[in-house]
Amino acid sequence: MERTLAILKPDCVRKRKVGEVLRRIQEAGFRLRAMKMVTMSKTEAEGFYAVHEDKPFFDDLTDFMSSGPCVPIVLEKENAIADFRALIGATDPEEAENGTIRSDFADSIQENIVHGSDSPSNGEKEAAYFFPEHEIVANQ
Template sequence: MLQRSLVLLKPDCIERRLMGQIISRFEAKGLNIVAMKMLRVTPDLAKQHYAEHVSKPFYPSLEAFIVSAPIVALAVEGLDVIRLIRDMLGATNGLNAAPGTIRGDFSSSRQMNLVHASDSPESAARELKLYFAESDLCDHELLLTPALRAGDEA
């Protein structure tokens, strides 16, 4: 099923200059980036994004981290993209992430794990609206799509 997911390249990804390497993995997999922007997460946006964590003891350090430097927000589209991206990221804690995954190759931290991705269609819909207006999304069919998947896989 064709889906969209929010992906955030977090402050540690930006600071370590890994944006291009990570985006290239999504592109190499045949995923379609339909929107992208660099921004600073405000404390208010952090509270909306991490609403389920605001009352938890670790939230203050999570907020301090996500507002500490710019992030890059991506709207990524593809078949079963929510599961696929999370598989590509690996375990949340980089120390537990398998080699070959983004976190397994580049992270050794639970919090500074480079990338956030939506974990369900419901989360994706909610999160995408936090970062992108409908007019920001650039729907288009890539010319190479027929070389990436069969017509009946759409």
Template sequence: MANERSLILFKPDAVQRRLCGELLSRIEKRGLKIVGLKMLQVTKELSAQHYAEHVEKPFYPLLEEFITSGPVVALVVEGPEAISVMRTMMGSTNGRESALGTIRGDFGLSRQMNLIHGSDGPEAAAREIPIYFKAEELIEYETTLAGWVCADDEK
């Protein structure tokens, strides 16, 4: 299994609704390792860099308005198949259509205000992580519980 890293953003609605601790707790309880974590304000420039593929689309101005409307919490998670694990945990983009038990299914009712962003593949993660984190801000370490999360042949 591939040990991967994924960029995760707790979006402004998650911060304003004081859900960051709950979301972080779910990620940690699942067994993913946090290797980078910070709070920041997304600027228009940062938004355009992150969502470069959407800048020319008609919905982009609303996306930019939302993501720059308040602080976000950015983190990098690491673990076996971290990208797909996080995508499953997040649920469908639209909270109304997302399964109960997922982050969006448990806390969301909106397509746009959907609480959390996660890289959608290895290429996206490789592009997104350096937008939010310098290499020296990502910490390499072993957790004392790693052997209890996955068997050696699953890492």
């Protein structure tokens, strides 16, 4: 089984789409292993997105991610990374396939509803940023 971290971003929470996005995730066969609602500080957002600190969008991204509550979720499934990225669609909702979460709910490349890990190693690392291993439920 492979794990990925999803984060339902502040725009998802603000638009009251958390339930709809969770429904789609579960209908796609993902198992929820851990979930909580948090509001990241600017420093926490900078830590999470440190891999992007040299990018021009870093400050706007971390401002946005610390602008309100978000919902980090550890998901598990065979092929979780690729399947989740297909479910959510391209980062830019204008480029996302019709019927994907981002094409249906996102407003822009920054306010794009959901984060998904881009590799199995990042999935594990990112999940650990929000959840110590003892908070991740092994079986449902």
